[in-house]
Amino acid sequence: MRYLPLTDTDRLDMLARIGVPDIDALFSDVPADRLLKAPLDLPRAKGEIEVERIMGRMAGRNVAASSVPFFVGAGAYKHHVPATVDHLIQRSEFLTSYTPYQPEIAQGTLQYLFEFQTQVAALTGMDVANASMYDGSTGTGEAVLMAHRVTKRRKAVLSGGLHPHYAAVVNTISEMASDTVVALPPDVTASEDILAQIDDETSCVVVQSPDVFGNLRDLRPIAAKAQAHGALLIAVFTEVMSLGAVTSPGEQGADIVVGEGQSIGNALNFGGPYVGLFAAKTKYLRQMPGRLCGETVDADGQRGFVLTLSTREQHIRRDKATSNICTNSGLCCLAFTIHMTLLGQAGLERVAEVNHANAVKLADMLSEVKGAQVLNETFFNEFTVRLGKPAAEVVEALAQKGVLGGVPVSRLLPDAGLDDLLIVANTEVNTDEDRAAFVAALAEVLA
Amino acid sequence: MLNRQGRPTTPGHTAAESHPTFTGNRALQQIEPLIFEIGHHETTGVDLDAPAPFKARLGKHARTDGIGLPGLSEPEAMRHYVRLSQKNYGIDTGLFPLGSCTMKHNARLNEKMARLPGFSDVHPLQPLSTVAGALAVMQELARYLMTLTGMPAVSLSPKAGAHGELCGMMAIKAAIAAKGEGETRKVVLVPESAHGTNPATAALIGFIVKSVPARADGTVAVEDVKALLGPDVAAIMLTNPNTCGIFEPQIVEIAAAMHEAGAYFYCDGANYNAIVGKAKPGDLGVDAMHINLHKTFSTPHGGGGPGSGPVVLSERLAPYAPVPFIHLENGEPRLIETIADAPDGNAPFGRITAFHGQMGMYVRALTYMLSHGSDGMKQASEDAVLNANYIRAGLSDLMSLPFPDHPSMHEALFDDEWLKGTGVTTLDFAKAMIDEGYHPMTVYFPLVVHGAMLVEPTESESKASLDLFIATLRDLAMAAKGNDKSRFTGAPHHAPLRRLDETRAARQPVLKWVAPLPIAEAAE
Numbered sequence: 001m002r003y004l005p006l007t008d009t010d011r012l013d014m015l016a017r018i019g020v021p022d023i024d025a026l027f028s029d030v031p032a033d034r035l036l037k038a039p040l041d042l043p044r045a046k047g048e049i050e051v052e053r054i055m056g057r058m059a060g061r062n063v064a065a066s067s068v069p070f071f072v073g074a075g076a077y078k079h080h081v082p083a084t085v086d087h088l089i090q091r092s093e094f095l096t097s098y099t100p101y102q103p104e105i106a107q108g109t110l111q112y113l114f115e116f117q118t119q120v121a122a123l124t125g126m127d128v129a130n131a132s133m134y135d136g137s138t139g140t141g142e143a144v145l146m147a148h149r150v151t152k153r154r155k156a157v158l159s160g161g162l163h164p165h166y167a168a169v170v171n172t173i174s175e176m177a178s179d180t181v182v183a184l185p186p187d188v189t190a191s192e193d194i195l196a197q198i199d200d201e202t203s204c205v206v207v208q209s210p211d212v213f214g215n216l217r218d219l220r221p222i223a224a225k226a227q228a229h230g231a232l233l234i235a236v237f238t239e240v241m242s243l244g245a246v247t248s249p250g251e252q253g254a255d256i257v258v259g260e261g262q263s264i265g266n267a268l269n270f271g272g273p274y275v276g277l278f279a280a281k282t283k284y285l286r287q288m289p290g291r292l293c294g295e296t297v298d299a300d301g302q303r304g305f306v307l308t309l310s311t312r313e314q315h316i317r318r319d320k321a322t323s324n325i326c327t328n329s330g331l332c333c334l335a336f337t338i339h340m341t342l343l344g345q346a347g348l349e350r351v352a353e354v355n356h357a358n359a360v361k362l363a364d365m366l367s368e369v370k371g372a373q374v375l376n377e378t379f380f381n382e383f384t385v386r387l388g389k390p391a392a393e394v395v396e397a398l399a400q401k402g403v404l405g406g407v408p409v410s411r412l413l414p415d416a417g418l419d420d421l422l423i424v425a426n427t428e429v430n431t432d433e434d435r436a437a438f439v440a441a442l443a444e445v446l447a
Numbered sequence: 448m449l450n451r452q453g454r455p456t457t458p459g460h461t462a463a464e465s466h467p468t469f470t471g472n473r474a475l476q477q478i479e480p481l482i483f484e485i486g487h488h489e490t491t492g493v494d495l496d497a498p499a500p501f502k503a504r505l506g507k508h509a510r511t512d513g514i515g516l517p518g519l520s521e522p523e524a525m526r527h528y529v530r531l532s533q534k535n536y537g538i539d540t541g542l543f544p545l546g547s548c549t550m551k552h553n554a555r556l557n558e559k560m561a562r563l564p565g566f567s568d569v570h571p572l573q574p575l576s577t578v579a580g581a582l583a584v585m586q587e588l589a590r591y592l593m594t595l596t597g598m599p600a601v602s603l604s605p606k607a608g609a610h611g612e613l614c615g616m617m618a619i620k621a622a623i624a625a626k627g628e629g630e631t632r633k634v635v636l637v638p639e640s641a642h643g644t645n646p647a648t649a650a651l652i653g654f655i656v657k658s659v660p661a662r663a664d665g666t667v668a669v670e671d672v673k674a675l676l677g678p679d680v681a682a683i684m685l686t687n688p689n690t691c692g693i694f695e696p697q698i699v700e701i702a703a704a705m706h707e708a709g710a711y712f713y714c715d716g717a718n719y720n721a722i723v724g725k726a727k728p729g730d731l732g733v734d735a736m737h738i739n740l741h742k743t744f745s746t747p748h749g750g751g752g753p754g755s756g757p758v759v760l761s762e763r764l765a766p767y768a769p770v771p772f773i774h775l776e777n778g779e780p781r782l783i784e785t786i787a788d789a790p791d792g793n794a795p796f797g798r799i800t801a802f803h804g805q806m807g808m809y810v811r812a813l814t815y816m817l818s819h820g821s822d823g824m825k826q827a828s829e830d831a832v833l834n835a836n837y838i839r840a841g842l843s844d845l846m847s848l849p850f851p852d853h854p855s856m857h858e859a860l861f862d863d864e865w866l867k868g869t870g871v872t873t874l875d876f877a878k879a880m881i882d883e884g885y886h887p888m889t890v891y892f893p894l895v896v897h898g899a900m901l902v903e904p905t906e907s908e909s910k911a912s913l914d915l916f917i918a919t920l921r922d923l924a925m926a927a928k929g930n931d932k933s934r935f936t937g938a939p940h941h942a943p944l945r946r947l948d949e950t951r952a953a954r955q956p957v958l959k960w961v962a963p964l965p966i967a968e969a970a971e
């Protein structure tokens with residue numbers, strides 16, 4: 001077995017040194033009738049050639065985004081990631097290291113976490129950011145729990161523009177913790193009256209921009225109303241690249257900002273692993289979940305970094321911790337910070353501009369298609385189209401023609417009566433040929 | 448200065464630098480500034496043409512201010528991150544005996560498979576007709592996990608171990624509510640030796656945590672559990688093998704007692720790697736157990752994540768598994784994404800993450816399982832246990848064992864009794880190991896043992912590697928006992944940095960880089 005260095009001779013020598021007759025003597029605490037005698041009903045070990053063949057066959061049964069005109073978004077986005085990123089995150093010292101509990105031999109990880117926190121704080125326009133969450137959706141759940149701790153209230157108001165999966169995550173954790181959630185109905189055109197929902201019992205208002213339908217939302221009036229009632233504004237995004245083009249949530253008065261960072265540095269991966277971004281105002285620092293990296297000095301006075309404020313965390317506070325979270329999204333957060341470093345603000349602004357330009361182009365083209373109507377007044381790189389037919393059927397027909405044409409709203413909200421709506425994303429990777437192929441195929445399907 | 452774990456956090460005395468250099472660098476060890484100190488706002492390492500003029504649709508939301516982040520050209524970025532990487536210790540650097548964390552070899556085949564475009568370049572919401580292979584991976588991984596554990600169901604979507612605990616405890620809460628006992632069964636029993644995530648998880652969803660005392664031999668006694676049982680108890684969260692590295696001898700009796708009292712048995716599966724192919728949690732009476740794919744099935748730890756924590760479930764809990772899950776229909780896997788779509792007999796408690804969980808980790812773990820096979824996985828468990836006991840046998844005459852009466856499983860636990868009177872602490876000892884080229888073992892955990900040192904070598908070490916490790920620790924132990932304090936209290940001497948001041952970091956938190964003031968302003 002190529003992964004196991006011990007030889008049979010080694011094993012015998014070692015058992016003798018330990019002073020036991022056989023390996024099962026070391027398993028003597030396992031009740032004898034529960035110790036497995038027969039091998040499990042699973043195949044035996046395989047060499048690399050055979051494993052590659054099996055896995056390759058399964059991979060071959062999926063359609064890869066880059067192999068077709070691709071317009072699928074709604075929370076995860078196909079972007080170009082520079083080759084440098086994947087090379088660097090596979091450096092052994094990054095890939096095979098652990099949580100930096102021994103900072104003297106983990107400065108590589110700690111310094112990039114510090115750089116990451118600085119980048120996320122700048123992007124979101126917030127004071128402090130943590131060293132990442134599992135993903136945007138779980139981060140949103142954590143943000144709501146944090147708002148409850150800060151305000152000592154337990155009612156969250158969710159915008160109808162919040163990604164339905166994110167809303168479901170918040171609903172699930174709230175139900176389990178016996179907290180209250182007021183979830184507004186799906187709001188396709190960003191016309192809901194969320195201000196009317198904010199009262200003196202509200203702990204937080206959760207608003208996504210760009211929202212799941214692609215609309216950009218003005219957070220300022222919501223921040224003002226929330227503040228007047230002692231509630232927090234939690235601003236959510238699923239497309240971090242939008243922050244290169246639109247006003248940051250911090251600038252608009254958000255108290256907590258949480259979002260999905262996958263678009264920068266990370267592949268689609270069929271939904272994970274991704275990287276949750278989480279930032280807040282300094283005054284809420286001690287209620288934040290997750291790891292924080294801070295600057296300090298070593299015994300010689302040299303600058304260095306450590307994990308800090310861990311008295312918030314489960315390994316010290318146990319049942320009084322701010323969260324049960326233990327890991328962050330280490331390597332995905334490294335991929336994010338390397339890609340973000342390559343971009344810089346100049347590169348991010350440029351790629352955001354290209355995303356927006358491409359999306360505007362596609363929206364204009366789709367508006368010309370008979371039976372298709374773009375609903376958004378504003379958007380970044382994603383918008384919603386009303387079709388004359390059930391969108392799920394249209395998407396399936398498009399797939400048959402070799403075009404992956406977006407996400408039917410019914411996939412996310414099966415019972416909302418929004419079956420004719422399609423969410424379409426368009427990034428820097430889409431070409432004029434992709435758009436032409438999409439529009440032509442859609443015209444055929446709708447005809 | 449001690450932190451809350453009783454660890455000293457202030458630096459020791461300063462050793463004189465013998466041969467200072469102009470740069471402060473020491474050959475391959477380079478001082479690396481932050482990107483904010485080397486980059487420029489106008490620099491970018493990504494070339495992309497500006498779009499043709501167009502009419503923006505951002506409304507009044509267009510960003511007007513600069514973000515304030517520098518960029519680096521590609522060569523600068525490459526050098527920056529390579530230099531940072533050289534300040535890190537990884538499994539590929541050397542023996543990484545971090546107890547409870549299972550730092551086993553990360554096969555690069557697994558990385559290669561996860562990067563096949565058919566896995567990495569697939570969107571979670573593209574039409575299901577275009578992802579048959581992804582669903583097959585999920586189904587195959589589920590089958591392996593259920594077969595290995597002897598459990599009838601699995602929820603794949605938890606993003607990490609603690610998230611898996613949350614998922615399992617939510618399933619228990621849902622099952623209790625379905626029986627109409629939601630208002631009465633509020634107590635969760637957690638042994639003192641448990642991972643901190645256990646009580647944190649239970650408290651997060653409204654359970655009241657009650658502590659189960661540890662017995663003098665490091666195990667949990669069924670009588671102690673029974674004494675706490677009543678109609679108010681919802682579940683026990685028990686790690687097995689436990690955090691002291693011992694297989695709980697009375698686990699079957701404890702499970703039976705829980706079931707008899709109408710409660711559930713949550714098993715923390717962080718240490719499942721010791722018993723894969725040797726015992727099935729399903730045979731032990733477990734109702735729910737998370738499996739850290741990043742421990743047992745070797746998906747890389749990546750400096751602290753991403754993890755993946757699927758939860759296997761008993762017959763009693765299976766109906767409550769959250770969406771999404773795979774349902775077999777005529778032998779074909781179907782993805783159930785919404786509660787409304789759940790087949791009869793299922794009552795999902797909700798959703799715990801967007802999309803379908805850590806697909807990239809599923810691919811790596813399945814690759815590990817296919818490579819090892821049933822025989823290799825069993826051998827890996829046996830070798831992990833053999834290696835831990837070999838280290839224990841090699842050190843037990845010099846270092847003290849708190850629980851000598853039980854064999855160790857995959858990790859050997861020492862306490863600091865043997866360091867008494869030497870002036871050397873567990874932390875000092877750990878830091879001295881760094882100078883010898885080793886990552887320290889887990890220290891000060893589990894909390895039930897004073898000055899704990901938890902050594903988990905894993906199956907990835909050769910006998911020669913273990914022999915050198917044992918010899919090194921013996922040398923260090925003799926030095927500690929021989930009053931050679933300087934080797935310990937100032938350690939590490941040879942790491943990229945010396946001991947760091949954690950107290951200062953927590954007292955005046957500096958959590959991001961801030962541009963220094965121009966000299967004139969700073970003087971005001």
